Amino acid sequence: LYELLAALPSQLQPHVSRPEDNTFLQDMFGERSLHSLVKVKLKKNNTELKFCLMSLLTVHDAVAQKSYDPELPPLPEDIDDDEDSVKIIRLVKNKEPLGATIMRDEHTGAILVARIMRGGAADRSGLIHVGDELKEVNGIPVDDKKPEEIIRILAQSQGAITFKVVPSVKEEPPTKEPKVFVKALFDYDPKEDKAIPCKEAGLAFKKGSILQIMSQDDATWWQAKLEGDANPRAGLIPSKQFQERRFALRRPVATLPFQRSSSRRSSGFRRSFRLSRRDKKTNKSMYECKKSEMYDMADVPTYEEVTPYRRQSGGKHRLVVLVGPTGVGLNELKRKLLITDAQHFSVTIPHTSRAKRNQESDGVEYHFISKNLFETDIHNNNSLLIFLTPHDYAIDKCTFKLLSHSCFITVLPSCCWMTTLHTLLLHSYLFSFVSVQTIKHLRTAEFKPFVVFVKPPAIERLRETRKNARIISGKDDKGSAKPFTEEDFQEMVSTAQSMETQYGHLFEKVIVNDDLSAAFSELRLALKKIETETHWVPVSWTHS
Numbered sequence: 001l002y003e004l005l006a007a008l009p010s011q012l013q014p015h016v017s018r019p020e021d022n023t024f025l026q027d028m029f030g031e032r033s034l035h036s037l038v039k040v041k042l043k044k045n046n047t048e049l050k051f052c053l054m055s056l057l058t059v060h061d062a063v064a065q066k067s068y069d070p071e072l073p074p075l076p077e078d079i080d081d082d083e084d085s086v087k088i089i090r091l092v093k094n095k096e097p098l099g100a101t102i103m104r105d106e107h108t109g110a111i112l113v114a115r116i117m118r119g120g121a122a123d124r125s126g127l128i129h130v131g132d133e134l135k136e137v138n139g140i141p142v143d144d145k146k147p148e149e150i151i152r153i154l155a156q157s158q159g160a161i162t163f164k165v166v167p168s169v170k171e172e173p174p175t176k177e178p179k180v181f182v183k184a185l186f187d188y189d190p191k192e193d194k195a196i197p198c199k200e201a202g203l204a205f206k207k208g209s210i211l212q213i214m215s216q217d218d219a220t221w222w223q224a225k226l227e228g229d230a231n232p233r234a235g236l237i238p239s240k241q242f243q244e245r246r247f248a249l250r251r252p253v254a255t256l257p258f259q260r261s262s263s264r265r266s267s268g269f270r271r272s273f274r275l276s277r278r279d280k281k282t283n284k285s286m287y288e289c290k291k292s293e294m295y296d297m298a299d300v301p302t303y304e305e306v307t308p309y310r311r312q313s314g315g316k317h318r319l320v321v322l323v324g325p326t327g328v329g330l331n332e333l334k335r336k337l338l339i340t341d342a343q344h345f346s347v348t349i350p351h352t353s354r355a356k357r358n359q360e361s362d363g364v365e366y367h368f369i370s371k372n373l374f375e376t377d378i379h380n381n382n383s384l385l386i387f388l389t390p391h392d393y394a395i396d397k398c399t400f401k402l403l404s405h406s407c408f409i410t411v412l413p414s415c416c417w418m419t420t421l422h423t424l425l426l427h428s429y430l431f432s433f434v435s436v437q438t439i440k441h442l443r444t445a446e447f448k449p450f451v452v453f454v455k456p457p458a459i460e461r462l463r464e465t466r467k468n469a470r471i472i473s474g475k476d477d478k479g480s481a482k483p484f485t486e487e488d489f490q491e492m493v494s495t496a497q498s499m500e501t502q503y504g505h506l507f508e509k510v511i512v513n514d515d516l517s518a519a520f521s522e523l524r525l526a527l528k529k530i531e532t533e534t535h536w537v538p539v540s541w542t543h544s
């Protein structure tokens with residue numbers, strides 16, 4: 001048997017053309033462990049041994065015939081004279097796209113590899129690089145073809161594809177996997193995007209998705225992956241600058257709910273934006289705004305750089321802010337939180353210059369102060385938030401800071417936010433300036449606000465669930481509770497829609513208040529998660 005094993009390689013030699021295959025066979029049949037195996041088997045049973053050898057030979061035949069490998073076509077014979085400058089690349093393509101885009105060079109007319117999608121098939125092969133000039137695909141010259149025709153040839157090819165390329169002079173240096181994460185502040189669907197150079201290479205995402213930015217080499221199209229996605233291939237997304245620019249240019253002024261340009265409170269920014277559509281000179285001022293954070297956050301929500309964050313045990317809590325249209329159930333949820341976990345939650349008592357309502361007491365719902373005192377307070381910078389609504393509301397800075405340093409999670413009175421956002425939707429002249437300032441005051445490392453948007457369910461469900469509920473109308477200073485009217489429901493739904501469209505990028509969690517106890521459980525779970533689990537927060541909150 002040993003002799004037989006030793007003789008096998010030379011017996012097989014006529015069928016083995018490549019020297020490395022021969023070496024492999026020599027090694028395999030000379031392998032000591034194989035010999036020991038034969039010894040053991042020999043001791044055991046002769047029939048079994050015969051069977052083992054048969055199997056071994058069958059495996060050998062399969063290997064010798066290379067039936068495990070795809071059939072590759074022969075190498076093209078008509079390789080360019082200038083052989084050094086041409087590279088023949090063979091890739092075996094399955095259903096996965098190649099992960100590269102091509103373009104025609106405007107000056108030379110050559111077809112060039114424009115992008116290699118990080119982690120895609122082409123990238124993993126390490127054989128194709130940005131700037132390589134494509135000469136042939138499967139023996140078909142591509143010089144006279146449009147990029148779309150070439151893409152069609154590629155799409156139709158299965159199995160082995162042969163490319164003839166002239167490598168670009170500059171090879172890309174190997175890059176480490178970048179660790180920049182951003183939160184998307186808008187929905188994106190490449191299929192709907194006319195500007196994207198290749199729709200198939202695009203990456204769709206939703207507002208709130210966390211994206212890992214893989215490459216920012218191209219100023220217009222970044223490459224990104226959805227965080228946690230096992231697929232290694234990156235997709236194209238519009239760069240921040242590009243998205244900001246086209247959003248600002250595209251956004252019709254008519255969609256802004258406010259057009260009272262004569263208002264004395266119209267903010268400088270809003271005015272410059274409106275004028276920017278008229279002439280080039282003022283257009284410049286619009287782009288100057290791009291530098292300010294105000295423009296960035298309020299008007300062109302694109303991406304926000306984020307980082308994983310976990311509260312240290314015993315560390316400061318995040319501020320919880322409940323936002324929603326009037327009557328949606330913010331007070332109800334806040335009340336439940338305070339009842340079920342009074343150890344954990346506290347509320348701030350804001351100052352207001354408005355008149356006290358019948359059922360309210362000073363120092364409970366609000367500190368009621370005179371307009372004069374209120375203004376002095378603001379003037380002396382003692383108060384943190386100012387809401388220029390029909391009535392003014394402010395939060396005492398000291399109380400607020402004390403609370404956020406204590407072991408409580410502070411639930412910001414919903415009325416403040418509500419009044420702000422709600423009023424902003426009704427009063428054009430307050431748009432952006434006040435709201436952005438307000439939100440910016442809170443969106444700091446100090447408070448790390450967790451903004452929860454409480455949304456009404458569909459109007460039919462509102463009618464069903466709120467049959468016995470009562471609303472305290474904000475428009476009525478006496479504040480008497482009344483049953484909901486159809487108009488209240490309609491206003492609640494439409495205000496919620498506007499709030500989501502305008503401020504959706506600031507909401508970290510959206511809860512639909514259909515069934516109250518379900519909504520409350522969802523809120524508690526979300527609050528528990530931010531207390532105990534790692535989650536994403538803006539990078540700027542972890543720096544200071």
Ligand SMILES: Nc1ncnc2c1ncn2[C@@H]1O[C@H](COP(=O)(O)OP(=O)(O)OP(=O)(O)O)[C@@H](O)[C@H]1O
Nearest residue numbers: 326327328329330331332465469470513514515516
């Ligand atoms: N899911 C729900 N199902 C039934 N009734 C509800 C639900 N949520 C809230 N309500 C009721 O709706 C009414 C209004 O709720 P609440 O006062 O909490 O609203 P709000 O958002 O705080 O309004 P505002 O900001 O105007 O004070 C209350 O009677 C409350 O009990």
